[in-house]
Amino acid sequence: MTQTTTPKKKLFLRSWGCQMNVYDSHRMADVLAPLGYAPVDAPEAADMVILNTCHIREKATEKLFSELGRLRVMKEARRAGGQDMLLAVAGCVAQAEGAEITARAPYVDLVLGPQSYHKLPELVARISRAAGSVVDTEFPTEEKFDHLPEASAPQGVTAFLTIQEGCDKFCAFCVVPYTRGAEYSRAPEAVLAEARRLVAQGAREITLLGQNVNAYHGADAAGAEWGLARLLEALAAIPGLLRLRYTTSHPRDMDEALIAAHRDIPAVMPFLHLPIQSGSDRVLAAMNRGHTADDYLRLVDRLREARPDLALSTDIIAGHPGETEADHQATLRLIERVGFAQAFSFKYSPRPGTPADGAAGHVDEATKDRRLQEIQSLLRAQQAAFNASKAGQMVDVLFTGPGRHPGQLSGRTPWLQPVHAIAGLELVGTVQPLRIRAGHPNSLAGELVSPPPNQEQHAA
Numbered sequence: 001m002t003q004t005t006t007p008k009k010k011l012f013l014r015s016w017g018c019q020m021n022v023y024d025s026h027r028m029a030d031v032l033a034p035l036g037y038a039p040v041d042a043p044e045a046a047d048m049v050i051l052n053t054c055h056i057r058e059k060a061t062e063k064l065f066s067e068l069g070r071l072r073v074m075k076e077a078r079r080a081g082g083q084d085m086l087l088a089v090a091g092c093v094a095q096a097e098g099a100e101i102t103a104r105a106p107y108v109d110l111v112l113g114p115q116s117y118h119k120l121p122e123l124v125a126r127i128s129r130a131a132g133s134v135v136d137t138e139f140p141t142e143e144k145f146d147h148l149p150e151a152s153a154p155q156g157v158t159a160f161l162t163i164q165e166g167c168d169k170f171c172a173f174c175v176v177p178y179t180r181g182a183e184y185s186r187a188p189e190a191v192l193a194e195a196r197r198l199v200a201q202g203a204r205e206i207t208l209l210g211q212n213v214n215a216y217h218g219a220d221a222a223g224a225e226w227g228l229a230r231l232l233e234a235l236a237a238i239p240g241l242l243r244l245r246y247t248t249s250h251p252r253d254m255d256e257a258l259i260a261a262h263r264d265i266p267a268v269m270p271f272l273h274l275p276i277q278s279g280s281d282r283v284l285a286a287m288n289r290g291h292t293a294d295d296y297l298r299l300v301d302r303l304r305e306a307r308p309d310l311a312l313s314t315d316i317i318a319g320h321p322g323e324t325e326a327d328h329q330a331t332l333r334l335i336e337r338v339g340f341a342q343a344f345s346f347k348y349s350p351r352p353g354t355p356a357d358g359a360a361g362h363v364d365e366a367t368k369d370r371r372l373q374e375i376q377s378l379l380r381a382q383q384a385a386f387n388a389s390k391a392g393q394m395v396d397v398l399f400t401g402p403g404r405h406p407g408q409l410s411g412r413t414p415w416l417q418p419v420h421a422i423a424g425l426e427l428v429g430t431v432q433p434l435r436i437r438a439g440h441p442n443s444l445a446g447e448l449v450s451p452p453p454n455q456e457q458h459a460a
């Protein structure tokens with residue numbers, strides 16, 4: 001493939017939502033690079049703009065259309081000057097609402113679902129021949145992974161690697177099973193090869209991504225199925241790869257082997273994002289989560305038994321349809337009982353076509369607001385207490401890059417807390433023991449206690 005003779009074209013990519021979308025945006029840039037597209041920081045002078053959307057965001061569709069309205073003005077200005085700006089909408093909103101996008105914004109050239117990114121070059125070529133917009137929102141996940149190029153742009157000291165896509169759980173509030181399709185796991189050999197490439201490019205910590213990542217069950221060339229625990233073990237053996245994480249997990253897929261991996265594999269960090277969504281069994285049943293609050297608490301106990309310093313993060317929805325005040329109180333009690341180091345909490349917001357959207361008992365906005373505030377104030381206090389508890393301790397920190405102030409580096413603890421410390425750039429990509437001077441609500445301040453011994457990396 002010729003990569004050097006094509007004149008550079010400017011590509012502006014805007015990504016909303018989860019890390020899967022950020023990862024997909026990198027891959028879209030990779031797949032367009034051979035066509036001469038190079039990323040730029042602003043849309044005004046771009047030859048192509050891709051909006052990589054997220055359906056989980058509140059009012060995602062309205063925000064998309066208002067962004068498209070601004071881009072239409074830029075596209076028309078470029079056309080008046082004899083140039084064009086290809087406009088593409090990707091991601092989950094594109095998948096769910098492709099027809100509405102082309103009807104309401106006919107100036108959009110391309111609408112593509114998450115499984116079509118490998119076809120971008122072909123789709124871009126089709127646009128030049130097409131009279132109207134091109135829409136590709138099929139579900140061939142396997143084909144996508146087979147055809148995407150090897151990731152080329154280095155991600156840095158911390159990198160993401162998608163190992164699994166889609167979900168078969170059908171939680172009542174969620175669009176993922178409709179937008180990303182059925183659960184699909186990549187072959188372990190492909191995951192390991194990509195991880196080795198990332199490490200060769202400087203990655204020291206890899207976060208494995210998947211909508212339901214711990215449902216991973218990739219088949220190897222011999223046809224043997226690997227669970228996530230086996231994959232983590234193989235990844236941990238890659239020289240230079242110091243830390244492993246994975247997200248997002250479902251409580252029902254935390255099997256014994258995976259719990260044991262937290263105990264037995266030092267590279268698996270003692271931090272787990274494990275969504276609970278509600279502390280009420282009634283609401284969990286309405287959500288179709290397939291577990292109770294007590295199941296979750298017993299799972300947390302088993303995890304902490306295996307790895308006593310494990311910190312947990314979670315997702316919580318305030319005001320799911322049918323949620324009563326007693327249900328809300330049960331959620332607050334569960335949060336108190338677990339003690340989360342971090343959390344993401346949201347007001348329930350209907351997703352068209354999902355069972356929860358059509359369910360009875362929608363909670364009014366004021367009540368949802370109040371419940372969310374109560375949940376968040378508890379979670380904020382827990383996060384602040386967790387960060388403060390690290391003050392005075394020695395903690396292994398992976399330095400990831402320069403900090404905001406001169407002479408400062410940023411890094412992260414095993415529990416994903418951001419840390420700042422005075423240290424030289426040569427320590428980026430290494431793990432160093434730091435004394436934590438202070439634990440702030442959102443980050444830690446640390447200091448090197450002695451010159452690092454011959455500046456070698458050591459496993460976290």
Ligand code: SF4
Nearest residue numbers: 167169170171174176
């Ligand atoms: S498990 Fe997660 S991705 Fe799957 S349906 Fe439920 S919330 Fe959505």
